[in-house]
Amino acid sequence: xxxxxxxxxxxxxxxxxxxxxxxxxxxxxxxxxxxxxxxxxxxxxxxxxxxxxxxxxxxxxxxxxxxxxxxxxxxxxxxxxxxxxxxxxxxxxxxxxxxxxxxxxxxxxxxxxxxxxxxxxxxxxxxxxxxxxxxxxxxxxxxxxxxxxxxxxxxxxxxxxxxxxxxxxxxxxxxxxxxxxxxxxxxxxxxxxxxxxxxxxxxxxxxxxxxxxxxxxxxxxxxxxxxxxxxxxxxxxxxxxxxxxxxxxxxxxxxxxxxxxxxxxxxxxxxxxxxxxxxxxxxxxxxxxxxxxxxxxxxxxxxxxxxxxxxxxxxxxxxxxxxxxxxxxxxxxxxxxxxxxxxxxxxxxxxxxxxxxxxxxxxxxxxx
Amino acid sequence: xxxxxxxxxxxxxxxxxxxxxxxxxxxxxxxxxxxxxxxxxxxxxxxxxxxxxxxxxxxxxxxxxxxxxxxxxxxxxxxxxxxxxxxxxxxxxxxxxxxxxxxxxxxxxxxxxxxxxxxxxxxxxxxxxxxxxxxxxxxxxxxxxxxxxxxxxxxxxxxxxxxxxxxxxxxxxxxxxxxxxxxxxxxxxxxxxxxxxxxxxxxxxxxxxxxxxxxxxxxxxxxxxxxxxxxxxxxxxxxxxxxxxxxxxxxxxxxxxxxxxxxxxxxxxxxxxxxxxxxxxx
Amino acid sequence: xxxxxxxxxxxxxxxxxxxxxxxxxxxxxxxxxxxxxxxxxxxxxxxxxxxxxxxxxxxxxxxxxxxxxxxxxxxxxxxxxxxxxxxxxxxxxxxxxxxxxxxxxxxxxxxxxxxxxxxxxxxxxxxxxxxxxxxxxxxxxxxxxxxxxxxxxxxxxxxxxxxxxxxxxxxxxxxxxxxxxxxxxxxxxxxxxxxxxxxxxxxxxxxxxxxxxxxxxxxxxxxxxxxxxxxxxxxxxxxxxxxxxxxxxxxxxxxxxxxxxxxxxxxxxxxxxxxxxxxxxxxxxxxxxxxxxxxxxxxxxxxxxxxxxxxxxxxxxxxxxxxxxxxxxxxxx
Ligand SMILES: Nc1ncnc2c1ncn2[C@@H]1O[C@H](COP(=O)(O)OP(=O)(O)OP(=O)(O)O)[C@@H](O)[C@H]1O
Ligand SMILES: [Mg+2]
Numbered sequence: 014x015x016x017x018x019x020x021x022x023x024x025x026x027x028x029x030x031x032x033x034x035x036x037x038x039x040x041x042x043x044x045x046x047x048x049x050x051x052x053x054x055x056x057x058x059x060x061x062x063x064x065x066x067x068x069x070x071x072x073x074x075x076x077x078x079x080x081x082x083x084x085x086x087x088x089x090x091x092x093x094x095x096x097x098x099x100x101x102x103x104x105x106x107x108x109x110x111x112x113x114x115x116x117x118x119x120x121x122x123x124x125x126x127x128x129x130x131x132x133x134x135x136x137x138x139x140x141x142x143x144x145x146x147x148x149x150x151x152x153x154x155x156x157x158x159x160x161x162x163x164x165x166x167x168x169x170x171x172x173x174x175x176x177x178x179x180x181x182x183x184x185x186x187x188x189x190x191x192x193x194x195x196x197x198x199x200x201x202x203x204x205x206x207x208x209x210x211x212x213x214x215x216x217x218x219x220x221x222x223x224x225x226x227x228x229x230x231x232x233x234x235x236x237x238x239x240x241x242x243x244x245x246x247x248x249x250x251x252x253x254x255x256x257x258x259x260x261x262x263x264x265x266x267x268x269x270x271x272x273x274x275x276x277x278x279x280x281x282x283x284x285x286x287x288x289x290x291x292x293x294x295x296x297x298x299x300x301x302x303x304x305x306x307x308x309x310x311x312x313x314x315x316x317x318x319x320x321x322x323x324x325x326x327x328x329x330x331x332x333x334x335x336x337x338x339x340x341x342x343x344x345x346x347x348x349x350x351x352x353x354x355x356x357x358x359x360x361x362x363x364x365x366x367x368x369x370x371x372x373x374x375x376x377x378x379x380x381x
Numbered sequence: 382x383x384x385x386x387x388x389x390x391x392x393x394x395x396x397x398x399x400x401x402x403x404x405x406x407x408x409x410x411x412x413x414x415x416x417x418x419x420x421x422x423x424x425x426x427x428x429x430x431x432x433x434x435x436x437x438x439x440x441x442x443x444x445x446x447x448x449x450x451x452x453x454x455x456x457x458x459x460x461x462x463x464x465x466x467x468x469x470x471x472x473x474x475x476x477x478x479x480x481x482x483x484x485x486x487x488x489x490x491x492x493x494x495x496x497x498x499x500x501x502x503x504x505x506x507x508x509x510x511x512x513x514x515x516x517x518x519x520x521x522x523x524x525x526x527x528x529x530x531x532x533x534x535x536x537x538x539x540x541x542x543x544x545x546x547x548x549x550x551x552x553x554x555x556x557x558x559x560x561x562x563x564x565x566x567x568x569x570x571x572x573x574x575x576x577x578x579x580x581x582x583x584x585x586x587x588x589x590x591x592x593x594x595x596x597x598x599x600x601x602x603x604x605x606x607x608x609x610x611x612x613x614x615x616x617x618x619x620x621x622x623x624x625x626x627x628x629x630x631x632x633x634x635x636x637x638x639x640x641x642x643x644x645x646x647x648x649x650x651x652x653x654x655x656x657x658x659x660x661x662x663x
Numbered sequence: 664x665x666x667x668x669x670x671x672x673x674x675x676x677x678x679x680x681x682x683x684x685x686x687x688x689x690x691x692x693x694x695x696x697x698x699x700x701x702x703x704x705x706x707x708x709x710x711x712x713x714x715x716x717x718x719x720x721x722x723x724x725x726x727x728x729x730x731x732x733x734x735x736x737x738x739x740x741x742x743x744x745x746x747x748x749x750x751x752x753x754x755x756x757x758x759x760x761x762x763x764x765x766x767x768x769x770x771x772x773x774x775x776x777x778x779x780x781x782x783x784x785x786x787x788x789x790x791x792x793x794x795x796x797x798x799x800x801x802x803x804x805x806x807x808x809x810x811x812x813x814x815x816x817x818x819x820x821x822x823x824x825x826x827x828x829x830x831x832x833x834x835x836x837x838x839x840x841x842x843x844x845x846x847x848x849x850x851x852x853x854x855x856x857x858x859x860x861x862x863x864x865x866x867x868x869x870x871x872x873x874x875x876x877x878x879x880x881x882x883x884x885x886x887x888x889x890x891x892x893x894x895x896x897x898x899x900x901x902x903x904x905x906x907x908x909x910x911x912x913x914x915x916x917x918x919x920x921x922x923x924x925x926x927x928x929x930x931x932x933x934x935x936x937x938x939x940x941x942x943x944x945x946x947x948x949x950x951x952x953x954x955x956x957x958x959x960x961x962x963x964x965x966x967x968x969x970x971x972x973x974x975x976x977x978x979x980x981x982x983x984x985x986x987x988x989x990x991x992x993x994x995x996x
Contacts, residue, residue, distance in 0.1 A: 560755075563741055563816075
């Protein structure tokens, strides 16, 4: 899914690169594939040097620097292999296309755990080698056959303290209650998070969300449709709050700090009932560096790497050993910190991996 | 061989390799899309059958066509008056306007889209100013709805509408207009009976250009529509990249392709397309 | 067209056109008779088109006045003046058939269709284009287009027809043919024609009167014969036909080459001057001989080709003779 957009949106070059990156590459691949020009020939330069380095497929910009310093340096120190980047953004469709084109140029994709569920059984991913990668260094249930969660991010919301100063909203029920809390709302456009929030608002318990009751969730979404805007990227979510377009906005929780700062504290983050999303590293089938990809993932699981990713990118650790070491000032914005971990609910990657496509289309149908 | 030579101009041989390459590069992907649309996820016309089954698809197509038509009508109308003004003002102002027009091609669509948010957004310049002088109590919802999408798209499309119109207006002999006046026609008669017909090829070209470009719009509706205005291009990209329903995406792409071709075919029944695309009028 | 009988005279008073500080047309005074064929003749840039455009109403006049049959039309817009005009390059409506082009003036006047049809047929017959009514202008030859332009301009029976180099785009042979047709049409309809050209032969053969223009002013006005026989200035003499200039004291005379006779041998009593032949050029119908005179002038003589065949050769000594009346005294030099 497009959740990972927020990574590159911490960067200045944001949306344009995003759009160009994904369209250009796609067109290019389609052209090559269809006209019979062998991709191998075109990309031979990349492939042949693969043995001595691992290629990480991420969203570019700042994540390139952070992945390098947080994971790459330690990886190189222990294996002697280098780290390179493909920054075009590993959307599910692009992974599928890369594998099907027969020219796999990336080793580790910075994706979502539900991608592992949807792409793994169809043969697009290498299974995770749990003799190298540790199941204990992530949350239970987030170490799957074809992917392992390395970081967490989450869906929370911010609200306008000037609008609801005395009696602030506490949870998703308040978020969806436009009678008690009049004003505009914003939700994530690609269904993820929005559906769970709607169900919790409708009274479903956080640990009983899955399988999602789509009709119920969509009815709730529809009930505030006239008061809702929908964002497709983290920067959009950010600007909807900062520009005062909404009084309450669903955001990626790690953006909360920026929004609070940019509005001089007028908007405030609420982490209660935040939905934790497992960000995962997955390995495209037939990756050039082979087993080295597993060593890279194992390196990323280590506590120093986990804390460095939090510091550099604002990604919350998924290795329980790191939870206790989250620095004081990061705690309010890290969903697995001591002050937040008891209030959050957990995304089920299996449900999303199996039903995500239909859920997105049903959601789009409801909001458009 | 000789018989062949009689029918095929030797000039074709020189450009043949290029022609083959272009055909491969264009036809290849198009055939690929057509193929996908009848094979993914399973062989047959299931993807096309979805059009009959799914209200959602029909609604998205209708939204797309509706927005494109409105955009085209406004862009071409406004573009016509801009081109007309450019043709009939002083050379210096004309150069100035032409520069502005060309500069607008260089400004990224994202910058232009977000500028509209800053200008007409809920706390944008216009709403704040209107509220400050007490004209309105609540901000006017210009953006994050279909109106916003239309404003953004029309603004983006106007330069594209102007250029073909400018070309066809430039080709008009001023003496022809003088002749009309000399023969006793009023200004509006001259416009309706001479100027408008003579600029029709430009109008058609500009309409086709704007409409076809609008069909592929993606960023502007996504941002200015507040997520509620879903057009085909964005939907296709979601099916390709997120939901992995490549068959649906290919079917919609094929549909748009056929739609555009059908439009060109209908146009060609009414006029020579070569005139529209800058060929000689005879 | 009978209604034209009493209309179509034009009076131009001090008509002046300034483009910035440049005088394109300078104090032109002219009375044009109804039914007259008047030609504006002058070199490129002498203001012919500008003057015509002011008469048509496309250009404002800076000073002066233009009147039709005594009533000022200076403030009447072009579309209300009812003057026909044949444009340089014709300016036909490319998207309309010949029939629609010709009928345009009537159709914008909201005349009933049958009336338009009758009149257009009449016009097409006048210019002999009956068979071309349904063609588009691009499907016609240059001469045919020219005739469509003429028919279109005449269709609403204008009292005055303005023609700006209507034959400029035609080749020489076709031009002569169309000149005759134009002349013929003019005779038949009796409309005032104001005709712009810089072709002197065209001016001479077609016009009732010629206006020679120079730098925006009128140099001389008169019938072709008057202008040819009695040019007032060196400019008029040299622009219309060829001329030798002879100075005697303070006076200058113009002398047409064909009015000089040439005799081999020198020193005859009746010789005006003598000299030697520098060159002989053969033109078919006549030969042009250039003589260097004893005074150091150069005089051109046109004589018949059958004369003095053998004696005439370069370097031969000759006498030149002419009658008193042949030398025209110029008002200015
Ligand atoms: N719009 C204008 N602005 C400035 N000067 C002009 C304009 N129109 C004409 N002139 C000048 O006025 C003078 C007369 O021009 P005009 O077109 O009347 O000449 P013409 O006698 O018709 O020449 P030609 O035989 O070449 O057609 C020229 O010197 C021309 O440069
Ligand atoms: Mg002229």
